[in-house]
Amino acid sequence: MEKSHLTGSVFYNYVICPRKAWLMQYQINPDTEHDLLSLGRLNSKEHYERAEKEAVMPGIRVDIVRREGDELVLGEVKKSSSGLEASTLQLAYYLQRLEEEGVEARGEVLVPKERKKVPVKLDEETRERLSSSRSEIEELLENSNPPQAKWLKFCPNCAYAEFCWS
Template structure:
């Protein structure tokens, strides 16, 4: 299985969520947070970008002047670290095909943007994470559930806490 940006995000959020996703158990599409997130994504910056497929990863890319910027639009900054790693993964994929790009995470509801860079130390962290993602998704059973602050809003919550 090829690794997607969503899988990297889930790896840094919850390995159990990653395992469910890797098995084809998709989001609760009626989940209010998911619906709001899709609307924000659609309404924010859409005219400026092109979606680019790089392997199984779908990137929102903005071409500005002589540079390439990868944009990730998020509903809120509650899962800021996983969002950064998802974006760094996209920058890593682009770097591996010879494209140097800048990254930006946009939080339209919060009225802020954050620039994200891929530095040498990030590459080692990502490569270790990618190897561990392979391990997690190859498990016969999902990792044990861990109570986290955002579990009650997770689309997979019923698989863990029912």
């Protein structure tokens, strides 16, 4: 699988569960009727009605885009902060991709039910984390089979649970 096919979602899912990242990249879709998928889609609509919604370009689908003065701000809306490290990496990937296109921006992971707003910037540590994650993800995706299922704290609420554990 080519690295140009990487998306922010694969970075997010890789942190949560490498198996889930592999399944998504190979277009093995989860249970689309899973309750939490539906709730996730409603979350940003419900909490950020006035914000400009969903900016999309290859490998990027940002929940919210807004301007604060001269600054472009990307917002990723999450239902909880349990995957905050993953959300931060996902948003950092978006910021890096935009930077590569000459667009400067900063990011915020928004968790409305917890009233959290976590700033995300492309500092040296974040760039190193992106680089090492990219290498690990590319290595993962070179395999023609997904990693073995491994029970994680996210499994009970995962749309792939039936796929992995039945």
